[in-house]
Amino acid sequence: MTLADLAVTKQKLAAAQADPVTLAIAGRDTAGVHLNHGEFEDGLAVVDRAICQVETHAAGQGRSCALGIPRLRGMTLAGRLKDKATADRHIAESRRLARDFDHDANRLGNHFGPQNTAVHVVATSGDLGRHQDAIDEMSRFGSRNPLVLPATRTSPLHMNVARSKLALGDRTGALEELEKAWALAP
Structure with missing residues (x-):
C-alpha cells in the first residue's frame, strides 16, 4: 500500500502541470487509495475536490470525460459507504455526462462513457x-x-x-x- 500511495503522490505532482483530464485521473486514483483503505468518506471528499478542480479548468468533450472519471469513483465509494443519496447523485451525473459519448473514451487506460458507467452502476447497485x-x-x-x-x-x-x-x-x-x-x- 505504501508503494501505491507513493505512485499516487508522484501522479498528483505531474498532473498539477497537465490537462484537466489527467488531473481528474489523479484525483480518481487518490480517492482509490482511500477506497483500498476502507476510508470511503475521505475518498468522497477527494472526489468532490477533483470535480471542483475540473469544473474550473475544463471545456468541451474533454470536460465531460474529466468530470465523468471521478464521478465513477464517487459512485463506488458511496456504494461501499451505503450512502444511497450520494450514490444516486453520482449515478445521475455519470449518466448525464456519458450521453456526450457514442462509445467509451479511453484516456490513459481509464474508460468513460455509457458502457463503463453501466459497469459501475451494476457494481454500485449490488453494494446498495x-x-x-x-x-x-x-x-x-x-x-x-x-x-x-x-x-x-x-x-x-x-x-x-x-x-x-x-x-x-x-x-x-x-x-x-x-x-x-x-x-x-x-
Whole structure:
C-alpha cells in the first residue's frame, strides 16, 4: 500500500502541470487509495475536490470525460459507504455526462462513457442491495448493444451480476455469470 500511495503522490505532482483530464485521473486514483483503505468518506471528499478542480479548468468533450472519471469513483465509494443519496447523485451525473459519448473514451487506460458507467452502476447497485437494478442494468447489453470494453472491465461486471443473482436466489444464473467472468478474465 505504501508503494501505491507513493505512485499516487508522484501522479498528483505531474498532473498539477497537465490537462484537466489527467488531473481528474489523479484525483480518481487518490480517492482509490482511500477506497483500498476502507476510508470511503475521505475518498468522497477527494472526489468532490477533483470535480471542483475540473469544473474550473475544463471545456468541451474533454470536460465531460474529466468530470465523468471521478464521478465513477464517487459512485463506488458511496456504494461501499451505503450512502444511497450520494450514490444516486453520482449515478445521475455519470449518466448525464456519458450521453456526450457514442462509445467509451479511453484516456490513459481509464474508460468513460455509457458502457463503463453501466459497469459501475451494476457494481454500485449490488453494494446498495439493489440487486434487481443491477440485473436490469446488465440486461441493456446484448446483440444490439454488445460490450466492447476490455476484459478488465467486463470480467468484474459479470462477477457483480453473479453477486446480485445469488442475492436474489438465482444460483444457476450466478454460476453462468461466474463462468463468463472466468472466460473473459485477463
